[in-house]
Amino acid sequence: MIARVAILTDDPGWHGARLREALANRGVSSEWVSLRQCRLELAMGAAGVVMPGFEELPDGVFVRGVPGGTLEQVVFYLNILHGLQKLGVCVYNDGRAIERSVDKGMTSFLLYCSGIPTPASWVLEEGEALQSLLGRELKDGQELVLKPLFGSQGKGLLRISDPSGLPAADHYNGVYYLQRFIDTGDSPHDWRVFVVGGRARVAMRRSGTGWISNRAQGGCCYPAVLDAELRELAERSAAILGLNYAGVDILRDRSGQAYVIEVNSIPAWKGLQAVSPIDVAAMLVDDFLDHCPSRGAIEAVG
């Protein structure tokens, strides 16, 4: 059994408390740690990664948050995760999988290349190709959605219906991520499917006051039937990105065609918990402990 676990989060809140409680119910002690407080220490005798509150590195790390910041900061936080894995600490979700999914461009690329239906998307800088794309796509009432490459919670999303509506590139750190707008009907909505241990477990329907359905943007959550199509798309998407658990966002257009728009490696589940009878934190902790045997157990087996 794991004796010591770090829950990586800047702001434990409701989710941090649920995880700690679920771990304690399984007899596992845990501490909340911010990635901002961790460091690489590469001097004689040091373990390589230093995590405050842990004299020895923990057996497992549950990643509940990767802080935003400059590119250097985000790379540094991801390197802490990679370093921990290299040192034999079980990191959940896997550090490389988190790295792939924090980047919307790479997520879309991997989904597209694996044949998952995902809206037509482009990642590019300013220039002629951008202008001709806008001219081509913004015809006949068709629109594009502009998203920050490293965004989350529906922040910074913009609907573009006219080339003049595109903000200057520096507002988006120099790179445009543009995606065809999918019309989901008169009452815009999306589906969030929660995958744990590679299996789709539960789904909800989200609907907001506008076209952005995230709960953080005022969207409401409703229970939803996890039908075969949602299940298959969500499970395949999580597997393509190498995620143990994931929140997969799916849209259906007016004709019913489904599109995977996003795969989250650190999904919140407060809204989902409110409309689902399943104890989500307990389910996550069970899967985490299955994946992360204690280092003592590994040594005993080895």
Ligand SMILES: Nc1ncnc2c1ncn2[C@@H]1O[C@H](COP(=O)(O)OP(=O)(O)OP(=O)(O)O)[C@@H](O)[C@H]1O
């Ligand atoms: N191409 C699109 N067409 C129509 N609506 C969209 C499209 N992309 C996003 N949306 C709406 O905006 C919401 C947020 O988009 P998305 O999931 O891509 O970003 P995010 O939620 O900010 O990122 P993350 O899911 O990583 O937290 C979606 O749930 C959906 O309601």
Ligand SMILES: [Mg+2]
């Ligand atoms: Mg989303």
